[in-house]
Amino acid sequence: MTELHIGLILPDVLGTYGDDGNALVLRQRARMRGLSAEIHTVKLGEAVPTGLDVYTLGGGEDTAQILAAEHLLADGGLSRAAEAGRPILAICAGLQVLGESFRAGGRVVDGLGLIDATTTALHKRAIGEVTSTPTRAGLTADLTEPLTGFENHMGATVLGPGAAPLGTVRRGMGNCDRHGAEGLPDADAQTSAEGAVQGSVVATYMHGPVLARNPQLADLLLARAMGIAPVELEPLDIPVVDKLRAERLG
Ligand code: GLN
Numbered sequence: 001m002t003e004l005h006i007g008l009i010l011p012d013v014l015g016t017y018g019d020d021g022n023a024l025v026l027r028q029r030a031r032m033r034g035l036s037a038e039i040h041t042v043k044l045g046e047a048v049p050t051g052l053d054v055y056t057l058g059g060g061e062d063t064a065q066i067l068a069a070e071h072l073l074a075d076g077g078l079s080r081a082a083e084a085g086r087p088i089l090a091i092c093a094g095l096q097v098l099g100e101s102f103r104a105g106g107r108v109v110d111g112l113g114l115i116d117a118t119t120t121a122l123h124k125r126a127i128g129e130v131t132s133t134p135t136r137a138g139l140t141a142d143l144t145e146p147l148t149g150f151e152n153h154m155g156a157t158v159l160g161p162g163a164a165p166l167g168t169v170r171r172g173m174g175n176c177d178r179h180g181a182e183g184l185p186d187a188d189a190q191t192s193a194e195g196a197v198q199g200s201v202v203a204t205y206m207h208g209p210v211l212a213r214n215p216q217l218a219d220l221l222l223a224r225a226m227g228i229a230p231v232e233l234e235p236l237d238i239p240v241v242d243k244l245r246a247e248r249l250g
Helices: 023-031 062-075 075-083 095-098 215-227 239-249
Strands: 005-007 037-041 054-056 088-093 103-106 108-110 115-133 147-159 168-170 196-198 201-204
Touching: 005 023, 005 215, 023 037, 023 054, 023 062, 023 215, 054 095, 054 215, 062 075, 062 095, 062 103, 075 088, 088 095, 095 103, 095 115, 095 147, 115 239, 147 168, 147 239
Parallel strands: 005 037, 005 054, 054 088, 088 201, 103 115
Antiparallel strands: 103 108, 115 147, 115 168, 196 201
């Protein structure tokens, strides 16, 4: 029986809006295929093991995400896992923490630099449902279905050439990477990009939890974690997930 080891990283500081559920979804989708899977929870102050198969990080408030960034930078385990090509899913504050820098608590804070992204502050919170069309960049080439989630952030994230957006926004705000009239990020200026893909990292502003709402993305990460192609995974029929997607994308 294949053993799948899922890292749930810093849920004590990064875990708003049910983001911990992303690890549960990966475990459940693996188990429904007869695989043995377990979640390894890593809390603030603990070392991140580098040999896990897949990692998830959630969102968080500004103060909490500063603590998360400082710890992950000092520890280095997550960066080594990324260098080794292990898939990493990062949500909202997680996306910002994995970028080059972000603004929180009135200052600019260093991120891990796993994503070529810089986050500044919006004037107004971006909040509500978000829907996007996958760009199918890099690791996400096999995504064909629309992505759905819930966003709530004050950060505006601009991607550099090293990163590609995960999706193109159809509804909602996403990265808020278009700037307002004064050259500052403006929550009223609708953006075109949502999230980021770089190497083995997939990052998004979508809470939900995003993997419960987007099973194709969950299986993409699962397949990458197992070192197989997504088509090799046995299809799962979960009517309640189809119903949720129909409602949210409708
Ligand atoms: N604190 C960050 C922001 O407001 C992230 C919020 C979140 O993770 N929901 O942009």
